Amino acid sequence: MDGQILCVGDLNPDLVVPYGEMKRALRQDLPGPTAQLLPGGGMGNTVTALGRMGLRPLILGMVGNDSTGDMIAADLQKNGVDTRFLRRQQAPAMAVVSVIEEDGEKVFFQWFPPGGQDKAFTPADFSEPVLERCSLLHLNGMVVQDGGPSARAVTEFCELAAARGIPVSIDLNLRCAQYPLTPERRALLGRVLAVASHILGSGAEEWCTLTPGRTKEQAARRWATAQNTVVCRDGAQPVLLIDRLHESRHAPPPVEVVSRNGAGDMFDAGYLARLAAGGTPREAVFHGLAVAAHAISHRQPRSVPGPAELAHLLACIDP
Numbered sequence: 001m002d003g004q005i006l007c008v009g010d011l012n013p014d015l016v017v018p019y020g021e022m023k024r025a026l027r028q029d030l031p032g033p034t035a036q037l038l039p040g041g042g043m044g045n046t047v048t049a050l051g052r053m054g055l056r057p058l059i060l061g062m063v064g065n066d067s068t069g070d071m072i073a074a075d076l077q078k079n080g081v082d083t084r085f086l087r088r089q090q091a092p093a094m095a096v097v098s099v100i101e102e103d104g105e106k107v108f109f110q111w112f113p114p115g116g117q118d119k120a121f122t123p124a125d126f127s128e129p130v131l132e133r134c135s136l137l138h139l140n141g142m143v144v145q146d147g148g149p150s151a152r153a154v155t156e157f158c159e160l161a162a163a164r165g166i167p168v169s170i171d172l173n174l175r176c177a178q179y180p181l182t183p184e185r186r187a188l189l190g191r192v193l194a195v196a197s198h199i200l201g202s203g204a205e206e207w208c209t210l211t212p213g214r215t216k217e218q219a220a221r222r223w224a225t226a227q228n229t230v231v232c233r234d235g236a237q238p239v240l241l242i243d244r245l246h247e248s249r250h251a252p253p254p255v256e257v258v259s260r261n262g263a264g265d266m267f268d269a270g271y272l273a274r275l276a277a278g279g280t281p282r283e284a285v286f287h288g289l290a291v292a293a294h295a296i297s298h299r300q301p302r303s304v305p306g307p308a309e310l311a312h313l314l315a316c317i318d319p
């Protein structure tokens, strides 16, 4: 495939608070860990993984015009991401505070500095030169966050890309607790899904929120057409692939899970990388499963498999 994968979505600083580890240290009267500021965001995970796999993806996203924005931009570049369309927002940017409990569970909080604002796109962000470079457009449902101008600009861009013959893929990532599914948001998401070639999503909480259906499979089938691919994931359960109305199920390779954080984002990176290399949706699902399995069995965030590790994980997947 000529051109680059263009990822549109969330980038933010993550302030990681090792609360559980600190409690343990205090009990033993030992020096505790410190909190750490890391580059985060769901699309940050996907685009960084694509960069690490050598695909030179483009990111179209927003970071703060401050030291956290500098840190994220530098990290993207270091990992092989093309940042020519990275935007700096003028208002202070939102951060995520990620508290890790004693059992390793993570709890997330959004934090806005005084005067802070959520990211907002304008039609000017989606100019012609952006499309010219792009062979595949990937976004997540978070950027269609309401019925407002930013979500409308993203929706119209997807429609334009599809009209130009550029495949659009979306991972639902609805995050309805933060971004309620208003009728206006639902209508815009419906427009994106109508032009998307690849629709990915996870669990009943995403599929059944979006579509009436008793099970996630029933809800996912609602979006399947003779032209598109629907990928319905759910943690350790087999993935339901509906490729041009043909259904199959694929179980993840067995691994020891050390951190489930960002599993879906890493699946997306594997899936998109294989599509970009000319793979079928079925092969792309296998790669998604392998890259996700690698990521969740490593403590280091956004860890991607090397060729040998990838081959081993792929061999563990029952075709």
Ligand SMILES: Nc1ncnc2c1ncn2[C@@H]1O[C@H](COP(=O)(O)OP(=O)(O)O)[C@@H](O)[C@H]1O
Pocket: 201, 202, 203, 233, 234, 235, 236, 239, 252, 255, 257, 260, 261, 262, 263, 264, 265, 267, 288, 289, 292, 293, 296
């Ligand atoms: N507990 C688990 N055991 C094995 N594989 C898992 C587990 N959780 C996630 N995965 C792998 O990661 C993929 C993405 O997980 P998913 O639940 O869809 O993530 P998210 O909720 O982050 O979107 C799954 O399809 C699977 O391949």
Ligand SMILES: [Mg+2]
Pocket: 171, 173, 202, 264, 265
């Ligand atoms: Mg997800």
